[in-house]
Amino acid sequence: MTKFVAWGRYCEDVLERxxxxxxxxxxxxxxxxxxxxxxxxxxxxxxxxxxALYEADSEETVRQLIENDPYxxxxxxxxxxxxxWIQAL
Numbered sequence: 001m002t003k004f005v006a007w008g009r010y011c012e013d014v015l016e017r018x019x020x021x022x023x024x025x026x027x028x029x030x031x032x033x034x035x036x037x038x039x040x041x042x043x044x045x046x047x048x049x050x051x052a053l054y055e056a057d058s059e060e061t062v063r064q065l066i067e068n069d070p071y072x073x074x075x076x077x078x079x080x081x082x083x084x085w086i087q088a089l
Contacts, residue, residue, distance in 0.1 A: 003039075003087055004062045006052040008080030014047050021070040028069055037065065050077065059084065 011017055018025070032038035041052035054062045062082050071077045 001055040001057060003085040004054045004056060004059060005083045005085045006041075006050075006054065006062060006066060006080055007083070008050050008066070009078050010043065010047055010050065011076055011078050014076060017074070018071065018076045021074050021076065024070045025076075032065060037061070050080075053085070 029038060029041060037054055037056050039053035039055060041050065043050050054065070056062050056065075059082050066072055066077070066080055066082075069077070072080075
């Protein structure tokens with residue numbers, strides 16, 4: 001499996017906009033974690049960006065996970081980039 005880093009941005013009014021979609025978002029992330037594809041994910045303290053580590057067979061798999069997330073579908077996440085990552089330690 002290949003490791004990937006995803007780095008993305010939240011919308012301006014994230015606290016209000018995420019509320020109706022938060023539980024579905026967290027449930028989906030828990031399922032990804034249980035499947036072993038999501039290593040970790042979280043926001044920056046200022047809630048402007050998110051960072052995630054994935055172990056997946058392809059970048060397309062990671063892209064599908066992000067774009068099927070309620071936060072992407074409801075524009076709580078407004079942009080993202082995926083990078084293949086080489087773990088040094």
